[in-house]
Amino acid sequence: xxxxxxxxxxxxxEIKAQYADLTRRKRIYGGILxxxxxxxxxxxxxxxxxxxxxxxxxxxxxIFDYPAEVLSEAAEKAVELPAHVVHFFPALIETVNIxxxxxxxxAIFGTLLSLLSxxxxxxxxxxxxxxxxxxDICRAIPEIVIALVLIFLLGGGPVxxxxxxxxxxxxxxxxxxxxxxxxxxxxxxEGLNSTGASWAQRMWLGVIPQVGPNxxxxxxxxxxxxxxxxxxxxxxxxxxIGYELKNSMSWGQGKYDEAAAIFILLFVTIVVxxxxxxxxxxxxxxxxxxxx
Amino acid sequence: xxxxxxLTKRFGDKTAVEAATLEIDKPCMLGIIGRSGAxxxxxxxxxxxxxxxxxxxxxxEGREITTLKGTDxxxxxxxxxxxxxxxxxxxRMDVVxxxxxxxxxxxxxxxxxxxLYPMADIHKAIEILDRxxxxxxxxxxAEALSGGQQQRVAIARAxxxxxxxxxxxxxxxxxxxxxxxTVMEALRRIHEEDGRTVIANLHTLDTARRYCxxxxxxxxxxxxxxxxxxxxxxxxxxxxxGAGADFSEAATSTAIETLDxxxxxxxxxxxx
Numbered sequence: 001x002x003x004x005x006x007x008x009x010x011x012x013x014e015i016k017a018q019y020a021d022l023t024r025r026k027r028i029y030g031g032i033l034x035x036x037x038x039x040x041x042x043x044x045x046x047x048x049x050x051x052x053x054x055x056x057x058x059x060x061x062x063i064f065d066y067p068a069e070v071l072s073e074a075a076e077k078a079v080e081l082p083a084h085v086v087h088f089f090p091a092l093i094e095t096v097n098i099x100x101x102x103x104x105x106x107a108i109f110g111t112l113l114s115l116l117s118x119x120x121x122x123x124x125x126x127x128x129x130x131x132x133x134x135x136d137i138c139r140a141i142p143e144i145v146i147a148l149v150l151i152f153l154l155g156g157g158p159v160x161x162x163x164x165x166x167x168x169x170x171x172x173x174x175x176x177x178x179x180x181x182x183x184x185x186x187x188x189x190e191g192l193n194s195t196g197a198s199w200a201q202r203m204w205l206g207v208i209p210q211v212g213p214n215x216x217x218x219x220x221x222x223x224x225x226x227x228x229x230x231x232x233x234x235x236x237x238x239x240x241i242g243y244e245l246k247n248s249m250s251w252g253q254g255k256y257d258e259a260a261a262i263f264i265l266l267f268v269t270i271v272v273x274x275x276x277x278x279x280x281x282x283x284x285x286x287x288x289x290x291x292x
Numbered sequence: 293x294x295x296x297x298x299l300t301k302r303f304g305d306k307t308a309v310e311a312a313t314l315e316i317d318k319p320c321m322l323g324i325i326g327r328s329g330a331x332x333x334x335x336x337x338x339x340x341x342x343x344x345x346x347x348x349x350x351x352x353e354g355r356e357i358t359t360l361k362g363t364d365x366x367x368x369x370x371x372x373x374x375x376x377x378x379x380x381x382x383x384r385m386d387v388v389x390x391x392x393x394x395x396x397x398x399x400x401x402x403x404x405x406x407x408l409y410p411m412a413d414i415h416k417a418i419e420i421l422d423r424x425x426x427x428x429x430x431x432x433x434a435e436a437l438s439g440g441q442q443q444r445v446a447i448a449r450a451x452x453x454x455x456x457x458x459x460x461x462x463x464x465x466x467x468x469x470x471x472x473x474t475v476m477e478a479l480r481r482i483h484e485e486d487g488r489t490v491i492a493n494l495h496t497l498d499t500a501r502r503y504c505x506x507x508x509x510x511x512x513x514x515x516x517x518x519x520x521x522x523x524x525x526x527x528x529x530x531x532x533x534g535a536g537a538d539f540s541e542a543a544t545s546t547a548i549e550t551l552d553x554x555x556x557x558x559x560x561x562x563x564x
Contacts, residue, residue: 012422016415019388019430023414030406 070249074260084261088244092265094158095240098233099226102162106169106226107219113170114177115203120186123199131174138171147233161238165226176218177211184210213284220277224270231266241265293317294339294457294489299348299358301334301513308334310513311348321483321490323504323521325497327533331513332493336459339491340374341365352456370397373450377462379442383435387426387445390434391417394452413452420448424478440471447478458482460492464499476503497529 049057074081116122117131143164150160189206197205208215234242241262248258296314300307309331316322324332337343339350341360350357352368360368373394381390392409394417399409421427424444429437434445443463450458460479464472480503483490494500500507501521509517509524509532517524517532529535 012418012427015422015427015430016418019414019418020411022431023411027408 070256070259073256077257080257081261081264084258085265088241088258088262088265091239091241091244092269095230095234095242096227096269098158098162098165098230098238098240099223102165102169102230103219103223103226105162105166106222107173107215109166109170110173110177111208111215113174114181115207117174118178118181121181121189121203121207135171135174138167139175140171141167143168143229144233144236147238148236151237156237156239158239161230161233161240164233164238165229168229169222169226173218173222177215180211180214180218181207213281216284217277217281220273220280223277224273227266227269227273293319293353295349295351296335296339297349297351299335299338299350300346301331301338301343302346307513309338312510312513312515314508314515314518316489319483319487319489320505321480321503322492323500323507324491324493324510325495325500325507325532326510328495330510332510333461335510336374336461336491336493339457340372340459341369342374366397370394370453371455372457372459373453373455375443375446375450375458375460375463377465379439379446381434381442381445381449384433386431386433387421387437388414388417388430390445391420391448391452394449394454397453417448417452420451421445423451424448425474438471439467440474443467443471443475444478447475447482451482455488457489457491460490462493462495465495472499479503497524500524 052059113131113135116124117128117135119125119128122128122131146167147161147164150163151157154160184207188210189202192202192206230238230240231242231245234240234244235246237243245259245262248255248262294314294316296312299309299312301309312331312335324335326332334343338345339357341357345358348358352372357368382393389407392413395409395413396404403409418427418430421430421444424447426437426441426444426448429441429445434442437445447458447463458479463479464475467475476499479490479492482488492504494504501524504521507517507519507521507524508515509528511532511534517528
């Protein structure tokens with residue numbers, strides 16, 4: 001205590017001087033960090049540019065050549081666009097289906113993994129690191145690798161893609177969900193514990209109602225990401241709109257109108273999912289307007 | 293100087309403030325009382341332009357406030373500081389930075405994003421903190437302070453704006469009696485020493501009576517009383533709060549002395 005009072009500033013002048021020192025030190029640190037950041041950015045950019053086949057400075061004007069070509073060709077054949085949209089719609093449904101099933105399965109496993117790896121909720125606290133590592137592994141392996149292996153084993157089609165995406169989703173959502181769980185209050189859980197409820201009952205009735213809206217909001221974001229992922233997996237033979245996109249967007253086939261139609265479909269899908277998820281989230285967080 | 297004319301605010305089909313008319317011709321300390329939902333906060337928020345008015349006008353020194361936009365609106369907000377019930381500080385920033393937020397309207401966005409304020413402003417901020425008796429907390433994070441100290445930081449931020457009017461929305465509603473007194477005394481001193489107008493929403497009568505030069509009562513969005521604190525009798529208070537004969541001021545009081553008074557009343561009643 002004596003030390004504290006000895007250090008404690010007495011007059012306003014002292015407080016001013018001390019705070020000014022503090023500010024000056026912060027500014028110097030901030031300046032050094034900023035200089036370091038800029039130096040690293042410049043150095044890093046130079047290294048990356050050297051390793052490129054061409055130079056960024058020479059090539060960047062050409063970045064927009066491809067979209068321009070796609071757009072001009074699509075504009076020429078604009079009449080055919082509606083027909084293409086109708087033609088590719090079933091493939092889009094397949095892609096969205098893959099994403100939907102993968103999100104659902106991934107979210108279920110993610111929920112389980114998250115509850116098993118949150119301190120205060122996990123039934124076996126000693127095993128928390130194990131479940132965390134399992135989630136890490138799920139996230140670490142690129143889904144395209146899992147999909148390729150599964151396509152090799154099971155043959156091409158939507159199922160390998162679905163499993164591949166579900167594995168990644170379980171890892172990603174598990175991590176996000178466990179962060180949500182950490183902010184949930186343990187009091188309801190304790191209340192249920194006092195009534196003799198089992199672990200599953202405590203989690204389902206005590207935790208899920210608290211974290212539900214956040215879970216849904218993350219799961220819907222993941223659904224959007226998965227639509228894109230499932231389209232990409234089409235490139236390696238998992239079917240859906242990705243396969244069609246790969247065929248139509250290659251150079252020099254004169255199919256850019258088809259590619260444009262597919263891009264439009266994907267864009268509209270993402271917009272629709274975003275709108276629906278916004279409305280759903282709003283209802284979950286604010287409750288039913290009619291006052292259910 | 294401040295003139296509010298038939299100011300109305302509607303939320304959907306609900307009218308929060310109905311044709312409020314008020315005129316302040318010289319700097320004073322004005323208390324607004326009324327029960328929750330009477331429209332006190334809505335009125336203050338309209339004056340600060342945190343909320344737009346549905347109808348009516350507010351003018352300050354001849355300038356119309358309700359129609360200001362963009363830069364002009366923000367300039368007006370810097371002239372008319374606001375203090376909130378829950379302090380509304382940035383909890384993770386230090387006290388001096390929070391006070392310096394009062395200068396944001398005058399400084400460039402880029403400089404303030406990097407927390408670069410002129411040393412003169414920093415010194416002024418610490419002087420204001422010293423005036424409010426919390427200079428020794430200058431380098432601490434705002435969240436580390438008690439409620440009463442945080443409210444004084446909020447007042448310091450308001451003073452840093454060098455405002456002509458200070459609006460205080462229930463400044464002591466979340467404070468204990470001791471801190472409430474310190475905060476109210478600080479507001480009173482600012483009015484007396486700097487000659488700034490203070491308009492405060494208060495939820496206890498005795499606070500209004502003790503610190504204000506003029507009291508306005510609101511009920512269901514309308515101004516139903518406007519007068520001197522002495523005119524604020526129990527009958528008038530019942531009218532404002534829409535309470536029955538069982539309404540007792542002491543029951544809601546947060547002042548420490550009231551405890552003794554209540555005690556005295558009880559003893560007196562026992563004798564009767």
